[in-house]
Amino acid sequence: MLCQSSDELKELVREAKKCAKNGRVANYIPALGKANPTDLSIAIHYPDGNCVQAGDIEKKFTLQSISKVISLALVLMDRGSNYVFERVGMEPTGDPFNSIAKLETMVPAKPLNPMINAGALVVTHMIKGITVEERFQRLLLFIQDMVRDSNISYCKEVALSEFETANLNRALVYFLKQHNIIQEDVEHLIDLYTKQCAIEMNCFDLSKIGMVFAMDGVDPESGKRIMPVDVARICKTFMVTCGMYNASGEFAIKVGIPSKSGVSGGIMGSVPGRFGIGIFGPALDEKGNSIAGIKLLELLSQNYQLSMF
Ligand SMILES: NC(=O)CC[C@H](N)C(=O)O
Incomplete structure (x- = not known):
C-alpha cells in the first residue's frame, strides 16, 4: 500500500x-x-x-550527517571498496556519533564505520582532487546530478559556524593523522568536511x-x-x-x-x-x-x- x-x-x-x-x-x-x-x-x-x-x-x-552516505558513495566510486574499507570499518559502535572513545582501543586505529564522525572524516579525506575546492565541487556535482538541480549549494553561515567550533572533529583528525589513517592538513580537511555538512x-x-x-x-x-x-x-x-x-x-x-x-x-x-x-x-x-x-x-x-x- x-x-x-x-x-x-x-x-x-x-x-x-x-x-x-x-x-x-x-x-x-x-x-x-x-x-x-x-x-x-x-x-x-x-x-x-x-x-x-x-x-x-x-x-x-x-x-x-546525511552527507556522510553521499560522500561514501562518491569515495567508493573514486577508490573502490577494498581501498575504502582498509581505512574505515563496517561495524556499528553503540556510541554517540562524535565519540572519540573507541578510536584508542582499536588496533589499527581505524574508525568503526563511515557514519560516525571519525569514519566520515576519513571518507571525506578520500574524496579525489587536488584542492579542497576541487574536491568539494566534485561532491556537489554528484549531489546536483542526483537531485537534477545545478542550483544546489551550501550554506556559508552554517559552514563557517561549524568550522569555527569543530574542535572535537579536529581532535579526531589529529588522532587519525598521528596513526597515519589521514595524511592531509587538518584545517583543509575540516574546511572540506564542514562545507560538505553545510550542503543545503x-x-x-x-x-x-x-x-x-x-x-x-x-x-x-x-x-x-x-x-x-x-x-x-x-x-x-x-x-x-x-x-x-x-x-x-x-x-x-x-x-x-x-x-x-x-x-x-x-x-x-x-x-x-x-x-x-x-x-x-x-x-x-x-x-x-x-x-x-x-x-x-x-x-x-x-x-x-x-x-x-
Ligand atoms: N550528527 C551530525 O549530523 C553531525 C554532523 C556535524 N557536522 C558534526 O560533524 O558534528
Whole structure:
C-alpha cells in the first residue's frame, strides 16, 4: 500500500508534530540553533515522478550527517571498496556519533564505520582532487546530478559556524593523522568536511536522493545510472546498521526503512525498490535524531507496512 494523498500525509505530520516539544534544536553548531523547533515537513518521491508532500516543504536545511552516505558513495566510486574499507570499518559502535572513545582501543586505529564522525572524516579525506575546492565541487556535482538541480549549494553561515567550533572533529583528525589513517592538513580537511555538512536543500530535493539509493543507484525519471548497484547496496546497508547513530537498532525494529539522519533535523529514507523520503524536523532527541521525524516514520511504516524486515 502506498501513501498517495497529501491529506493523509498532513494528518500524520499533525500527529507526529506533537512530540516536537520534547526535543531541542542542536546548538553546538551555533548557526543551527536558529531553527524553529516546531517545523516538520516531508516529501515522498515515487519512481514515476509523483511526489506527495506535507508541511513547509520549501524550507531549506543543511545535510549534516546525511552527507556522510553521499560522500561514501562518491569515495567508493573514486577508490573502490577494498581501498575504502582498509581505512574505515563496517561495524556499528553503540556510541554517540562524535565519540572519540573507541578510536584508542582499536588496533589499527581505524574508525568503526563511515557514519560516525571519525569514519566520515576519513571518507571525506578520500574524496579525489587536488584542492579542497576541487574536491568539494566534485561532491556537489554528484549531489546536483542526483537531485537534477545545478542550483544546489551550501550554506556559508552554517559552514563557517561549524568550522569555527569543530574542535572535537579536529581532535579526531589529529588522532587519525598521528596513526597515519589521514595524511592531509587538518584545517583543509575540516574546511572540506564542514562545507560538505553545510550542503543545503529542501525535503523535496532530499527525497530524490533517497529515491536514487532506493532504486539501486538509478534515477528512474531520467533513466541515468548515478552509481553502481553495489555502491547503492553498501550505502543502504550502512543506513540500516548505523544511519540513526546509536539508535539504529531500535529504529530498525520500529521503522525498518534504511535511513540517515543529521543534526539539522533532516532524515533521508530509502524504501528499497519503491520510493525516497525527505524529512525535516529540527527538534532532536537525546541521540541527535529528529524526534518528530522519527515519529513520522514510525507512523508511515505502520500505516503502509513499509518495514523491510
Ligand atoms: N550528527 C551530525 O549530523 C553531525 C554532523 C556535524 N557536522 C558534526 O560533524 O558534528
